[in-house]
Amino acid sequence: MEECCSTKPGKEHDHHHKGHDHDHSHDMGDQSTLKMFLPAIISLVLLLTGIALDYYIKPDWFTGWVRLIWYLTAYIPVGWPVLKEAYESIRNGDVFSEFFLMGIATVGAFSIGEYPEGVAVMLFYSVGEVFQAMAVTRAKTNIKSLLDQRPDEVTVLREGKPMTVKAEKVIIGEIIQLKSGEKLGLDGELLSETASFNTSALTGESKPDTKTKGESVLAGMINLNTVSQVKVTKAYQDSKLSKILEMVQNATAQKAPTELFIRKFAKIYTPIVVFLAIGITFLPYFFIDGYLFRDWLYRALVFLVISCPCALVISIPLGYFGGIGAGSRNGILFKGSNFLDILANVQNVVMDKTGTMTEGVFKVQEVNFMKEFNKDEILKLVNAVESKSSHPVATAIHEYVGEVDHSVPLENIEELAGYGLKTTVKGKELLVGNFKLMDKFDIRYNFKPENMVYTLIAVAYDQKFVGYLTIADSIKADAQLTVNTLKSLKVNTIMLSGDKTSVVKHVADTLGIEKAYGDLLPEDKVNKVKEIKSKNQTVAFVGDGVNDAPVVALSDVGIAMGGLGSDATIETADVVIQDDRPGKIPMAINIGKQTKKIVWQNIILAFAVKAVVLALGAGGLATMWEAVFADVGVALLAILNAVRIQRMKF
Incomplete structure (x- = not known):
């Protein structure tokens, strides 16, 4: 049933969009729009001429077969494609499509001599279809505008x-x-x-x-x-852009629960409507004196036109299209409309520290090594082993020490997640990492690391504690505003980090984050997120998506910072923030909230108007004209409302 929104005109328009010669593409787009409206224009001219001949000029020859053929000629340009779609749907096993509803309603109108109304209903329906196709194409074009970036x-x-x-x-x-x-x-x-x-x-x-x-x-x-x-x-x-494009183009395949519900609803709702219409036609015969088949058939046809679920079936996916498009325009990529729904109601944002709320650009502040060790020699070894790691700390050490000496004979390099690096140099063990690494290998040190608010990199060589390097990272410019905005949205903020607790607490206190936990291994992060989820609360996890893959998978929605930095991020996260700005987290939540609001406005609008006009139709108070408004009019209003999200500033 969703096909109504992407009939041939839309596809044709899509094809034109891919042209890179903009002027040429624009001309083709204009031609495409004219082509889309041409059948409706022909029908409208013939219909208006027919009405003028019927009610104003009234020539003697405009009766009987001539009148029928005239209105049939007006009906065919707009009616034939719909009847063909109805036939195709029936062949594919979908009997109760909206094409079928419009087909019965208009053919029925012809059968009782209401020719102008039969043509008018199909004409307005077709115009509505064209506007829907254009709106969907526009939403898709908005999303696919990245194609022109290559x-x-x-x-x-x-x-x-x-x-x-x-x-x-x-x-x-x-x-x-x-x-x-x-x-x-x-x-x-x-x-x-x-x-x-x-x-x-x-x-x-x-x-x-x-x-x-x-x-x-x-x-x-x-x-x-x-x-x-x-x-x-x-x-x-x-290229990253190709990967992003692929992801955005696949995003619409991931349906939100509301979308899935409406699809199922339409499949049940439409047959019920058809059987009710049959009931409206024949049941009054048994209960009403002076039963006129023609009158009750007309009421049933009006009922059919009103109850067509097009406004719902089209405007809801369009609302989600709009949300995904608004996100991609702001550098936020949603992998599916279901994630817009989750973010709209998210209760907790759990964030990593490094690279999410802080720049992730570390600088070595000082080097404190024991006097008995040659500082330059040890730094040369540390630089060589760190060159095998992709951690930001490695970059800081490389910048401080300089070129890596590749002649250093490193053997059995091992990266211990959450601890650091272990290797052997000329038969002696070299450990570079946090103080938990020192504890793990029983290296004794006379120092209290927990008192320092800097990140510390401890070094041990040949089973002896060498000393430590202090490394500092600066808080991102919009981190404070991000936390404040999340609080105003009544979202809890929690910081989880593998960095030492004193550093994590210092950053959390500076930003006003209520809960912060440091010294966590990847499995500790998983346990913390499980703990929050056990309270039946939704969790969005924001991290770099590589080291935090288990937590990203566990959370209700995984948000990756700096999607341009890592292919793995694009693969694992549900939402990718393409620049490193944490301010995009509340923006993504707001886009989710606005999308949900618009979708529900459309659902309520469609049901309310249809319910009123259905009651009037069944009571014989609504004509085909009111029915057209209840169907096409509401669909157009819903479309205009859905398109609004693409114009919003977030």
Whole structure:
């Protein structure tokens, strides 16, 4: 039944949208719109002429067969496609489709001589269908507008000469030359010293992002200054943007409970309506004196037109389309409309600390090593072992120490989740991690780490405690506002982190987060989330989606920060925030709330109007014209309401 919303015109429009030549595409779009409305225009002209001949000019020849053929000619352009759809639906086993309802109603109107009304009902229904197709196409276009962020062609340097080639033909390792104002076609690594990029297509963030040599740059970014060179690191179809597009295009397959309910409801509701209409036609014969078959058939036909569930079947998915579209425009990707529903009612936001509420950019503050150890020698070893880790701490150590000495003979490197790294250098054990790692291997130290509000990296070599490095991370600019907004939405905030408790408490106190837990291993985080869920409360977990995969899977909705940073994030999370801004968390909740509000407004509107007009129709007080308003009018109002979400500012 949902097919009503994406009949052929919509698909045709979609096809046009994929053109990258915008002017040409625009012309084609106009032609497509005219083509969509053409049958309705022909019908309208013939209908109005027929009504004029019937009621005003009244020529002698406009009677009998001539009149019937005239109105049939007016009916065919709009009625034939619907009757064909009804036939197709019946062949596919769906007898009680809305096409079937409109078919019976209008053919019935012809059978009792109500030709103008039969044509008018089908005409208005068809116009409603076209508007629905346009609204859905627009919502889809909004979501798919990211498609235009990928240029088809790029300039590649081959044997020192710039050549224009198709983006999908570029091989990994080739060098792209990017002029000022040009859009990057593939993911790569910047070879130029610095370059400024507009990343708004990917992140919704308008502020230019300056990248330096060696940093990753992504398809869809626009070069803002001088000519830059980029070395391609991923094939066209593997770029982050391609993955995001795929995800957004699949998002509509994940249905919200309200959508699923309406689909099931329509399947039960429509046959009931058909049998009630049969009852309205024949049952009065047994109870009413002066029963006129024609009058009761007319009432039954009016009843059928009113009860068509189109407003519900179309406006609800459209509301969710709008929510997903509004999210993607703001750099928030929802993997399905069900996650909009969950976020609308979420009670707890559980967040990771590093990279979520803090920048995740660590800097070494000081190095405290015992005098008997050679500081430079130990740092060289620590730098070598940390180079095998992807943790932000490793980057901080690398920046502090400098180039990694690859001649260091590391053996049996082991990453212990929640503890740190263990390796062997020339037969001696080297441990680099938190103080829990020291305790795990019975390394004695005369120091109280819990008193420090910095992150500490402890080092042990050859079973002896060497000392520690202090590392600091700064709180994100909008972290405070995020926590305040979540509180105003009556959402509890909880911070879970593998970092030491004193650091976690310090950040939580600064931001006003009520509950914060540090020194947690991945399984401890899982237990904390289970504990919250055991109280029948919904949980959204915000993290980097890689180390926290078990918690993301366990939570009702997993939100990944910095989706541009990790492929694994895009795979595991239910919602991806494309820039690292925590402010997008309450924004995602607000989009969920607004979407739910609009969906329920549409449900109530459709049921209320239909109930009133159904009662009038059954009592013989409503004509086909009121029936048309109850069906097509309500559907159009619901569509306009659903489209509203795409215009909202969040």
